[in-house]
Amino acid sequence: MSLVDHLPVLVVIIPLMAGPLCVLVERPLAAWGLALAAAWLSFAAAVALAAQVNGTGVISYELGGWAPPWGIEYRIDTLGSYVLLIVTGIAALVMVAAKESVASEVPEAKVARFYAALMLAFAGLVGIVATGDAFNVFVFLEISSLASYALISMGRDRRALTSAFDYLVMGTIGATFILIGIGFLYMMTGTLNMQDLAARLPEVWDTRTVRAGFAFLTVGIGLKLAMFPLHLWLPNAYTYAPSVVTAFLAATATKVAVYVLLRFMLDIFGIDFALGRMPFEYILLPVGVIGILSASLVAIYQVEVKRLLAYSSIAQIGYMLLGIGLASTTGVTGAILHLFNHALMKGALFLALAAIAYRLRSTSLQDLTGLGRRMPWTMFAIVIGGLSLIGVPATVGFVSKWYLVLAALEQGLWPVALLILLGSLLAVVYVWKLVEAAYLTEPRDDVAVQEAPLSMLIPLWVLVIANVYFGVNTEVSVGLARQAAAVLTGGAG
Amino acid sequence: MNFLPGIFNYLVVVFLMMAGFYVVIAQGNLIKKLVGLGLFQASVFILYITMGNLAGGRAPIVVEGVTAYSSPLPHVLILTAIVVGVATTAVGLALAVRIHEAYDSVEEDQIHAEDIAADEALMNAETTGREDGRR
CATH class of the missing domain: 1.20.5 (Single alpha-helices involved in coiled-coils or other helix-helix interfaces)
Known part of the structure; x- marks a missing residue:
């Protein structure tokens, strides 16, 4: 076997190995170099995998040469390769910006261990997407979660510690719920392989055990992806974590959780069970809509920009849940597209905040005054990211909201379409607050502020340009999302 | 009361799970929260191990005359889950120590x-x- 055949596992192994190595090399610069190399190698592997999946279809990799369903299978399909691209791409870009930002926010003695934890969190997220084994999902989820608790606790504010602890408690409950759910499925089918599960579940659909498993999985994954009433850990965790960690987690962790939801509900249980036999859409639609509106409203009243964007993240997750809840190919396409687009937007916005935090040591709204003149490139990136968040045409945010509105109208649910638009209007309000502070107020002259260093501006602007590029040239992203959605929904409607 | 022996383990699981969950929610002390979390996780370990058992089944070693074996797979899975649980508790306690340093409480x-x-x-x-x- 050549190296190319091992790509599905290499994409996970590279960051997993880089983690301990970072601890061993100890020196901050060397650890950063290692992490950077690992992230880019992993990204290259993901690109190669995506090309391969596009050319030859689903890739199945037998770990250790044991044939599935007995052995563990790594399975990359269109959806998987799409999410892999997002996660590794964001990680690669964030790593470039990490050097300066981490050096200014994390004590030097801890920098190497910081990168080690970041690599482990990254490896866990990639592993969740690559694996085709239900129990593996739990293990990788815990690898990435434990690493992210440690990462969040490294924030400068002491409240980072308590928010990491809260996240640990809620995250562990979520993960344990997922474990219980997987246990119930195993009880009824005797298998852990996802494809095998999907094939065997219809025989035992009408048992209470499977229904209980479904419920446990829904709540567990809901906790992980900050589904509306289960989102309480997210605002604090994002606010007090080091800026780079916020940018990385906001753009990847919740996206991977949405992927897990799609994988379990639509692929393993199947759309007939999730939406036909269980009232999944009656849960997801209201939860999505309430999430969008309430989180957007709360976002408007925030004075700390990081927290504002964290609440906006919860709202954006609402859009994805709504798309899944609409249960049509268009709706799921919209959800997958929004997953991709939101990673681009929030990646850009939180990286811009990292740049601001690097110069100002603060990200509160009142310190943003007049920054449009002091840090023009950074602030302009925030404006474009904000426009994308609102969903202005020619940005990615427009494309995914277009599909969501379309899906809602397809089913005659025009109130839902209206609520999506209302959510956008609320986004206008909180994005306007940023613009107003940055451009329409006089700069404070007591502090000298320069533009952020190039190593942070370049990844930031790559993401900003991606926001515009994929907003205009929708062929690739929409094509892939539609293909993945068609597979998930069985090509129906 | 014939059914009791068959579901006894599950009753224990439900009791432990709810007790642990209650402690996590009701207690304000971070260490006690972690104890509750450990209890909650431990209940799931028992759930997995119980489901691997087969009435009249033997240990999964090929011996002549034995046809029914208990499934060994849940044990293996739960070994992993125990490691995860230990790691979670360790991280949680480490955070509690740091919180105590920062807040003195x-x-x-x-x-x-x-x-x-x-x-x-x-x-x-x-x-x-x-x-x-x-x-």
Whole structure:
């Protein structure tokens, strides 16, 4: 076997190995170099995998040469390769910006261990997407979660510690719920392989055990992806974590959780069970809509920009849940597209905040005054990211909201379409607050502020340009999302 | 009462799970929360091990005359889950130690009160700072 055949596992192994190595090399610069190399190698592997999946279809990799369903299978399909691209791409870009930002926010003695934890969190997220084994999902989820608790606790504010602890408690409950759910499925089918599960579940659909498993999985994954009433850990965790960690987690962790939801509900249980036999859409639609509106409203009243964007993240997750809840190919396409687009937007916005935090040591709204003149490139990136968040045409945010509105109208649910638009209007309000502070107020002259260093501006602007590029040239992203959605929904409607 | 022996383990699981979950929610002490979390996780271990058992089944070693074996797979899975549980507790306790260093307390109420006090102190400092600037 050549190296190319091992790509599905290499994409996970590279960051997993880089983690301990970072601890061993100890020196901050060397650890950063290692992490950077690992992230880019992993990204290259993901690109190669995506090309391969596009050319030859689903890739199945037998770990250790044991044939599935007995052995563990790594399975990359269109959806998987799409999410892999997002996660590794964001990680690669964030790593470039990490050097300066981490050096200014994390004590030097801890920098190497910081990168080690970041690599482990990254490896866990990639592993969740690559694996085709239900129990593996739990293990990788815990690898990435434990690493992210440690990462969040490294924030400068002491409240980072308590928010990491809260996240640990809620995250562990979520993960344990997922474990219980997987246990119930195993009880009824005797298998852990996802494809095998999907094939065997219809025989035992009408048992209470499977229904209980479904419920446990829904709540567990809901906790992980900050589904509306289960989102309480997210605002604090994002606010007090080091800026780079916020940018990385906001753009990847919740996206991977949405992927897990799609994988379990639509692929393993199947759309007939999730939406036909269980009232999944009656849960997801209201939860999505309430999430969008309430989180957007709360976002408007925030004075700390990081927290504002964290609440906006919860709202954006609402859009994805709504798309899944609409249960049509268009709706799921919209959800997958929004997953991709939101990673681009929030990646850009939180990286811009990292740049601001690097110069100002603060990200509160009142310190943003007049920054449009002091840090023009950074602030302009925030404006474009904000426009994308609102969903202005020619940005990615427009494309995914277009599909969501379309899906809602397809089913005659025009109130839902209206609520999506209302959510956008609320986004206008909180994005306007940023613009107003940055451009329409006089700069404070007591502090000298320069533009952020190039190593942070370049990844930031790559993401900003991606926001515009994929907003205009929708062929690739929409094509892939539609293909993945068609597979998930069985090509129906 | 014939069914009891068959579901006894599951009753234990449900009791432990709910007790652990209750402790996590009701206790304000961070260490007690972690104890509850450990209990909660332990209940799931028992759930998995129980489901691997087969009435009349033997250990999965090929011996002549034995046809029914208990499934060994849940045991293996739960070994992994136990490791995860230990790691979670370790990270949680480490965080509790750091929280104690930063706040001098592991009681949720007190930590919350200290945060609010710190916020207010900061706001006061800022307003006086601005007034000073005006003068």
